[in-house]
Amino acid sequence: MSETALIDNVIPPSDVLKCSARIGAEVRNIKLSGDLPAQTIAAINGVLLEHKVIFFREQRHLDDAELERFALRFGKLMPHPTAAVSKGTASIIEIDSTRPHSRADVWHIDVSFVEAYPKICMLRSPVIPAFGGDTVWSNTAAAYLDLPPPLQRLADELWAVHGNAYDFAVTARPSEADKKHFDEVYTRTIYETEHPVVRVHPETRERTLVLGNHVLRFVGIPKFDGQRLFDLFQSYVTAAENTVRWKWKEGDVAIWDNRATQHKGVNDYGDQHRVLCRATVEGEVPASVDGRCSVTRIKATKQPLANVI
Template identity: 70%
Template sequence: MSKTKLNNNVTGVKVIQRAARIGAEVANIKISGDLSEETIGAINDALLEHKVVFFRDQSHLDDADHERFALRFGRLVAHPTMAVTKGTTSMIELDSARGGSRADFWHTDVTFVDAYPKIAVLRGVVIPPFGGDTVWSNTAAAYLWLPKPLQRLADELWAVHSNAYDYTVMGNASQADRQHFDEIYTRTVYETEHPVVRVHPETGERTLVLGDLVRRFVGISKYDGQKLFDLFQSHITAPENTVRWNWKQGDVVMWDNRATQHYAVNDYGDQHRVVRRAVIDGEVPVSVEGRHSVTRIKVTKQAQAS
């Protein structure tokens, strides 16, 4: 991949860093599926460097244009359990008016499967007049800044991720949220073992693979595992490892799902919020020892009932 800088490649385009360890805004660009290979390569380079990149004023995009742009970065993939938007390959809609669409917990998308998405592209369709920000954290920086003994410990750990997780992590989950997760999100239950530290396939960085989809650590008691989880998560979500984005309608955000966690702030009350997300297929994570993640359980509720 070339290291062409966007601001040297496209007249008027600027990359504005938003925080020291994560996040950059790419300004003065109209994103589309027709951008040159050089520009797409430069956007990917910015993504690998900053982990999440923001684009303002992209209201020209519809679902088809959104997916055409995302497709330039790899193969689009549907969500394992949620229905895609009609007429699209991978688009899911997160609508605050429907249950289960306020993802106000720290997570990396779809880590309950082995090859979870490598990149997500999220578009603001309906944005409330206040609140509704999203916060991202850099899990590569979190690992890098761990004390060396904790790095060595993390290198050896494996964790089980599942979509059938404890509702208490959702904060004030409504009955609609619970019903949505019961009927839609967990209609097929997955459990996958991931290394707590994966080696990024493009940058070679070590990144922490945790978040609130973790159910337990392999070979460690629940009590001790919770202490370890809280310890490592506190480093991942430390303010200096994060960037916060104040959405406007038409914004597009891309993030490297292999090197980040994110949290949708649920502070907009009854205001309406709709975002749509396309994702690019990812690789099965590899540990520092060369072992691959593996899905251990995949069971549909119909199969369970029968």
């Protein structure tokens, strides 16, 4: 029996509603939990690989602990390397709009500044504003296929340095509290990792673009030329036809393949309260089209100011 047939036997095709032609699907009639049968977990993973990001409405029964139990069914959990996790959990990050550096309103791959960044990320939505606050995802495999063949060949050869100490002041319109959190918490440990601009997905074998706001520079390319290359390739990622926008309702859960997508939160909800809770599953070290693997070049913890001469 084919993988598609196995999935269809567990999740009927009528329960998978596509959100757009290239990315995103809503999955109905599944109550998420850590106790789901193995076949159901495998079917969810299959639907995820096909649609890149999938959505489940009305999962209000989930709390952090149960979301974590569910996430564990997909692999080892990965705590954020620079942010504190919620009490009593191994990997849950609470993204609360009232806290500094929490709106993530630039296109990014979660934690791409480390070698084995998460393969799967999940968000649940306990507090949603009355308007605004949507999240947008893009399909980076479709973006690669949209590149003209000469640009595909160029991208195949390029490597980029990803870091957590990016130009935050320019890209995120920060408040003073945002800047303080970025300097003292988010970049307390500095990471710089070289990734191929094109990685081969370990499960689908698709080629996906590895870019986003954590890119600091291209290896061997002057900064000015590198910025123009970045803008060119990134424009294919963020093209409207490669994206899906999800309007949250309380209790929704989104699951995305972090190896084949970028995403951003839309910062259009003003001072309203918005809380999302995220779990992450450890991923593989990316491999380029010629089989070379990503490598971390810098990992350094800032010294306390009292120790700096």
